[in-house]
Amino acid sequence: MTGSYLKGRIRREDIITATVAVYAEAGYHGSSLREIARRVGITHAGLLYYFPTKEALLAAVLERRDAEDTERERLSVPPGLDALRRLVALAAHNMRHPGIVDLYARLAAEAVTVDHPAHEYFEQHYRMARGYAVESFRALAARGELRAGTDPEWAGLTFVALMDGLQVQWLSNREEVDLVGSLRFYLQNLLTVPLDQDQP
Amino acid sequence: MTGSYLKGRIRREDIITATVAVYAEAGYHGSSLREIARRVGITHAGLLYYFPTKEALLAAVLERRDAEDTERERLSVPPGLDALRRLVALAAHNMRHPGIVDLYARLAAEAVTVDHPAHEYFEQHYRMARGYAVESFRALAARGELRAGTDPEWAGLTFVALMDGLQVQWLSNREEVDLVGSLRFYLQNLLTVPLDQDQP
DNA sequence: CCTACCGATCGGTAGG
DNA sequence: CCTACCGATCGGTAGG
Structure with missing residues (x-):
């Protein structure tokens, strides 16, 4: 055969x-x-x-990407500080695969039009990402690790938006834009505990 | 004739x-x-x-947009807190003209490719925007109005990236994304003085 | 400004 | 999987 x-x-x-x-x-x-x-x-x-x-x-x-994400999800940590660390690590990983960053930046911008075949996919994608980030900040708040007066909703929304915005700028100028450093800067600014540490 | x-x-x-x-x-x-x-x-x-x-x-x-920006620039304030306020106001203004937001989100994503005819335009555009934001945060730092340990370089870079990232998310879901509120949240987190006030 | 046209390219189909 | 084709659409040109 x-x-x-x-x-x-x-x-x-x-x-x-x-x-x-x-x-x-x-x-x-x-x-x-x-x-x-x-x-x-x-x-x-x-x-x-x-x-x-x-x-x-x-x-x-898009289905293949989802499958990969689900695979990663299986190994993934619950919302919290480790989850945010992992998102930063994901961004670092993406920088070694610029093609994927390119793809998503371009597709996401194209798909803002309601009649684009990937419109619904991205709407759902963003909602999930925001939800995960918001839950993480809520968990931090519950442990008193979030700065006083910081709303987990705002923090989650801006964090996800920042990841995307940084990626577009990084694509257009890879020397001048420090993607991972910027994310870490942002996160550390919201926390009362050090972003790193605790691993031997 | x-x-x-x-x-x-x-x-x-x-x-x-x-x-x-x-x-x-x-x-x-x-x-x-x-x-x-x-x-x-x-x-x-x-x-x-x-x-x-x-x-x-x-x-x-792109030339017309530049002309409009230059016109606005002429009336514009020097880098500092007022400049950042003005950028937030610009974002609020853009929300009333979704077509322009659409245009720039799409073009910027398309133009990350080096051979795109608008590539250089956007590279320059981002550099200018970042520079303006960084200068503003530097001015704040000099007056002790920036939170301790906040690097103006990081603050400027992330602020511009956040504006762009929020716009894409807002385009894809205008109900769930509060663009202006998020920007204000972000800024207030970096400042030691209230973002608003001082106007009667 | 228009009519009329060009070569190139597109997504998709028929028929094997 | 390929050859061969379709109708539609593209940016651009000629010639007025």
């Missing part, structure tokens, strides 16, 4: 990987199936054999 | 206004000269009589 499902699964993964790269360079609307297919070494019609429409391909890209 | 320069100038302004709206909806790459022309009531070839290429039209859009 030559026809193995495995081969097709690998092909799909290859296509999605190439798609992420092309989206990062040109955005969703600016990308063409032909360019993506070229990088995989097939024709655009061949690509459409695996993903029937351009939109289905976008959905697959 | 029927051929008045005035008519042409007005036409150009009309075209730029329509362009801003279309960019906001579709981004630069996603916009077509035909759609822009349609809104002005001419053909796309007619549009190219006024702006010889698609890129020249983009340049005109």
Whole structure:
């Protein structure tokens, strides 16, 4: 039996990987199936054999990201100081994979239009991220580790927005923008305890 | 004499206004000269009589924005607390003109690619904004109005990034995101003096 | 400013 | 998966 499902699964993964790269360079609307297919070494019609429409391909890209996030979530800590530390570590990790940062910055900006196929995805994505951050700040507040008068709602909202805003600036000028340092600065300003430490 | 320069100038302004709206909806790459022309009531070839290429039209859009900013600059205050207040007021003003917020969020994200025709514009734009914010925080620090241990460099960088990040989130969900409140929350957290007050 | 056109490119389909 | 094709749309030009 030559026809193995495995081969097709690998092909799909290859296509999605190439798609992420092309989206990062040109955005969703600016990308063409032909360019993506070229990088995989097939024709655009061949690509459409695996993903029937351009939109289905976008959905697959977002689904893979969700799957990765869920995998990470499984290992993840409950909301709190460690959770915020982990988000900073995630930002540091992203800086070593600029393509992913590119992709999300571009897609998120494109998707603010309600009729964009990824609009709902990002709305939900932001809501989840905000919720996680807000819960973390609430946990800190309960332990008296949040500065007096600091509203966990505001803190969570601004923290998530800051992560995104910093990423766009960092993309456009990687020398002048210290992404991780800025996040740490921001967090430390809200805390009554040191952000680091406690690990031997 | 029927051929008045005035008519042409007005036409150009009309075209730029329509362009801003279309960019906001579709981004630069996603916009077509035909759609822009349609809104002005001419053909796309007619549009190219006024702006010889698609890129020249983009340049005109950015130039007009710069002109408006310069006009505002003329009335503007020196770096300091009033300057930061004014930036918050600008954000509040932008919320009443979502099209402009849309336009800049989308263009900025598109333009992170080095070969984008607006790349240099945004790099310069961010540098200026950061510089203005940093100078403001420095002035505050000199007057002892900045919290102890707060680095003006970090404060300026994060403030500008926060403005941008909040705008994207606000665009995607205008009910749940309080843009101005978040900015005020952030600023107040860095200050030793009340952000408001002092005006009768 | 328009009509009329160009070559290029797009997403998608038919038919194997 | 490919070849071959479709209709639609793109930015730009010629020629008035």
